[in-house]
Amino acid sequence: MTGRVARLVASDAVGALIVVLAAVAIGVAVVALLSDEPAAAVDAMLTGPFDGRYQIGSTLARATPFIFTGAALALSFRVGVFNLGAEGQLYLGAAAGTAVAIRIDLAGPLTIVLATVAGALAGAAWAAIPGALRAYAGANEIVMTLMLNFVAILFVGWLLSGPLADPARVGFPQSESIPDDGRLPRLLEPSNLHLGFVIACVGCLVLHVALTRTSWGLGLRLSGENAEFATYVGLRPERSMLVGMLCSGAAAGMGGIVHILGDQLRLLDGFSASYGFIGILIALLVRNNLLLVPVAAVFYSWVISGAQVMEETTDVPREVVSVVQGVLFLLVTATAVTTYLRRRSTPQSAQTLDPVGAA
Amino acid sequence: MSELLTTAFLIAALRAAAPILIAAMGSVVTERVGVPNIGVEGMMLAGSFTAVVVAIEVGNAWVATGAAALVGTMLALVLGFVTVRWGADAIVAGFAINVFAAGFTVLLLSEIYGSKGSLVRPDISVLPVIELPVADVPILGAVAGQNIMVWVAAALVGVSWALLFQTRFGVHVRAVGEDPDAARAVGIPVRLTQYRALAFGGFTAGLAGAGLAIGYLSSFTRDMTAGRGFIALAAALFGGRHPLGAAGAALLFGAAEAAGNRLQGQGIPSQFVLMLPYLVTAVALAAISVRRTVAERRSLTRVEAA
Numbered sequence: 001m002t003g004r005v006a007r008l009v010a011s012d013a014v015g016a017l018i019v020v021l022a023a024v025a026i027g028v029a030v031v032a033l034l035s036d037e038p039a040a041a042v043d044a045m046l047t048g049p050f051d052g053r054y055q056i057g058s059t060l061a062r063a064t065p066f067i068f069t070g071a072a073l074a075l076s077f078r079v080g081v082f083n084l085g086a087e088g089q090l091y092l093g094a095a096a097g098t099a100v101a102i103r104i105d106l107a108g109p110l111t112i113v114l115a116t117v118a119g120a121l122a123g124a125a126w127a128a129i130p131g132a133l134r135a136y137a138g139a140n141e142i143v144m145t146l147m148l149n150f151v152a153i154l155f156v157g158w159l160l161s162g163p164l165a166d167p168a169r170v171g172f173p174q175s176e177s178i179p180d181d182g183r184l185p186r187l188l189e190p191s192n193l194h195l196g197f198v199i200a201c202v203g204c205l206v207l208h209v210a211l212t213r214t215s216w217g218l219g220l221r222l223s224g225e226n227a228e229f230a231t232y233v234g235l236r237p238e239r240s241m242l243v244g245m246l247c248s249g250a251a252a253g254m255g256g257i258v259h260i261l262g263d264q265l266r267l268l269d270g271f272s273a274s275y276g277f278i279g280i281l282i283a284l285l286v287r288n289n290l291l292l293v294p295v296a297a298v299f300y301s302w303v304i305s306g307a308q309v310m311e312e313t314t315d316v317p318r319e320v321v322s323v324v325q326g327v328l329f330l331l332v333t334a335t336a337v338t339t340y341l342r343r344r345s346t347p348q349s350a351q352t353l354d355p356v357g358a359a
Numbered sequence: 360m361s362e363l364l365t366t367a368f369l370i371a372a373l374r375a376a377a378p379i380l381i382a383a384m385g386s387v388v389t390e391r392v393g394v395p396n397i398g399v400e401g402m403m404l405a406g407s408f409t410a411v412v413v414a415i416e417v418g419n420a421w422v423a424t425g426a427a428a429l430v431g432t433m434l435a436l437v438l439g440f441v442t443v444r445w446g447a448d449a450i451v452a453g454f455a456i457n458v459f460a461a462g463f464t465v466l467l468l469s470e471i472y473g474s475k476g477s478l479v480r481p482d483i484s485v486l487p488v489i490e491l492p493v494a495d496v497p498i499l500g501a502v503a504g505q506n507i508m509v510w511v512a513a514a515l516v517g518v519s520w521a522l523l524f525q526t527r528f529g530v531h532v533r534a535v536g537e538d539p540d541a542a543r544a545v546g547i548p549v550r551l552t553q554y555r556a557l558a559f560g561g562f563t564a565g566l567a568g569a570g571l572a573i574g575y576l577s578s579f580t581r582d583m584t585a586g587r588g589f590i591a592l593a594a595a596l597f598g599g600r601h602p603l604g605a606a607g608a609a610l611l612f613g614a615a616e617a618a619g620n621r622l623q624g625q626g627i628p629s630q631f632v633l634m635l636p637y638l639v640t641a642v643a644l645a646a647i648s649v650r651r652t653v654a655e656r657r658s659l660t661r662v663e664a665a
Contacts (some may be wrong), residue, residue: 133645133649137652139644139649140593140596140648142397143589143592143596146589147589151634151641154631155634317470317475319463319469322459322461323459323463326463329451329454329458329459330455330459333441333442333448333451
C-alpha cells in the first residue's frame with residue numbers, strides 16, 4: 001500500500017515537473033526576447049526569489065494563500081464540482097475574520113482562533129449557495145460561482161467604505177489594522193513569512209488523510225468519481241457534493257483571513273492577487289493531490305516573485321507572468337490526456353484509489 | 360422607479376445588452392454542441408483589445424471589428440484544439456484562455472503603449488451610429504440613434520436561429536450535443552462540427568468585444584469586459600439554449616446594467632449598484648434551476664401516482 005501511494009505521488013510529481021519546466025522554459029524565452037539585458041533578467045527571475053533569508057521568507061509567505069485556494073479547488077474537483085467561486089469566498093472569509101479580530105476584544109491567541117473560524121464559516125456559507133443549488137437543483141455551479149465572485153468582492157468593497165472602514169483614514173478602502181493579539185507570529189524576520197504557511201501545510205496533510213484514510217473521505221471521492229455507483233452502494237452523492245463545496249469554501253475563506261492576520265494586517269479593497277483563480281492551476285498542476293499542493297503553491301510563488309524581482313531590477317514588466325500562467329494552464333489541461341489514458345488502462349477496481357480527480 | 364422606464368433608459372439598456380447578446384448567440388451554439396465555452400470572457404477581452412489597437416493603428420473601425428472577430432475565432436480554435444483534439448477539460452482550458460487574455464492584453468498594453476491601466480484615444484475610429492427618424496415615437500424612439508452594434512446583435516439572433524434550425528450544420532450541432540457517439544454512428548463529422556461551433560462562439564465573442572470597445576465605449580481598460588462574457592454564457596443557459604430565449608435574457612441583464620448606471624449617485628452605495636447585473640444573473644439562474652427541478656419532481660410524483 002505504501003509503495004503504491006509513493007508511486008502515485010511520484011508520478012503526479014513527475015507529470016507536474018515536466019509541465020513546470022516547459023512553462024519556465026517558455027517564460028525564459030519570452031523574457032530573453034523582451035529584454036535588452038536578457039542574462040540579467042533571466043537571472044533575476046530564476047534566482048531572485050531564493051536569494052537570501054529575506055527573499056526566501058517572502059516567497060514562502062506569498063505562497064500561503066495559494067496553498068489554501070489550491071486545497072480548496074483540489075477538494076472541490078475531488079467531489080466533482082467546479083468551485084470557481086474561491087475568489088469570492090476568500091474575500092468574504094477575510095472580511096468576516098477581520099470584523100471579528102477588530103470588533104471582538106479577546107485575550108491572546110483566542111482572537112486568532114475565533115477570527116479564523118469566522119473566516120472559514122463565511123467562506124463555507126458563501127459556497128453553500130452554489131453548492132446547494134448545484135446538488136439539489138442541478139444549477140450550473142460554474143456560472144453561478146463566477147457571478148457570486150463579483151457580488152462578494154463588491155460587497156467587501158462596500159464594507160470597507162462603511163461598516164469596516166478605518167475611522168482614522170476616511171476615504172481609503174481599508175479597515176483598521178489588526179490588533180497585536182490577532183496577528184499571526186512571524187517566522188523568519190525581517191521577511192513577512194508567518195505561521196499561516198505552517199497552518200496551510202498542516203491543513204493539506206490533515207485533509208489528505210481525511211480524504212484517503214477515512215470512510216468519510218472515501219464516500220466523498222466515490223461520489224465525485226462515479227455518482228451512479230455511489231448511489232448504488234447507499235451513498236448520497238448530492239450530499240457529498242454539498243459537503244465538498246462547504247469544505248472547499250471553508251478552505252478558501254480561511255485562506256483569506258490567514259492572509260490578513262499574517263501578512264497584510266488589515267483588510268484592503270481588491271487585496272487578492274487572483275488567489276481563488278490561480279487555485280485552479282495549483283490544484284490541476286498536482287492533479288488534486290493535496291500532499292503536493294504546498295509544493296505547487298511554492299513553485300507558483302517562485303514564478304511571480306521572480307517576475308517581481310525582475311521588474312524591480314531590469315526592464316521587463318512583471319506581466320510576463322501572464323504568459324507563463326497561460327502556458328501552464330494549457331499544458332496542465334493537456335496532461336489530462338495522460339490522465340485519461342492512465343484511467344483507461346487501469347482496471348475498474350483500482351480507479352477509486354487513483355488520486356486523480358474530476359479534471 | 361417610474362423614471363427607469365423612459366426612452367432614455369431603453370436606449371441605455373439596448374446599448375448595454377448588445378455586447379452581451381452578441382456573445383450569447385455564440386454561447387447558445389457552443390452549449391448546443393456540448394463544448395461549454397468558459398473562454399468567452401477572454402475571447403471578448405482579446406477582441407476589445409484588438410479592436411482598439413487596430414482602430415488606432417489602422418484608423419478604420421470596420422477593419423478593427425474584423426480583426427477582433429478573427430482574434431476571437433483563433434482563440435476559440437486553440438480551445439477547440441486542446442479540448443476536442445487532446446481531450447482536455449473544456450472548463451479548465453476555457454479558463455486558461457481567460458487567464459491568458461487578461462494578462463496578455465496588459466502585457467501588450469505596457470509593451471506597445473507603455474501603459475498598465477487603460478488606452479484612451481479621443482480621436483479613435485469608432486463604429487457608426489444609425490440615425491432613424493423615430494426619435495419622438497414612444498418606445499420605438501429607443502432604437503432611433505443606436506450604434507450599429509445593436510442592429511448587428513438583432514440580426515445575429517435571426518442568423519443564429521437559422522443556423523441552428525434551418526441548416527444542415529445546425530442539425531449536426533444539435534445531434535453532436537445530444538449524443539456524440541450516435542452522431543458519429545450516422546456519419547456526422549463530430550470533431551469538425553465541434554470546431555465549427557466553437558469558431559462561431561469565438562467569432563461572436565470577438566465581435567462582442569469590438570462592440571464593447573469601439574461601439575459602447577471608445578477605449579480599452581484592463582479587464583474591461585468585467586464578467587460580460589460570463590453573463591453572456593448565463594444568458595444562453597437562462598434562455599434555454601435557444602437564440603430567442605438567450606436574446607431575452609441578454610436584454611434583461613443589459614437592463615440590469617443600465618439600471619445600475621442609472622441608480623448611481625442616488626444615495627445607494629455604488630458597490631450595490633455595480634452588483635446589480637451579477638446579482639440579477641445569479642438569481643435568474645438559480646430561479647430557473649429550482650423551477651425546473653420542482654417541475655420534474657411534480658411530473659415524477661404524478662407518474663408514480665398513476
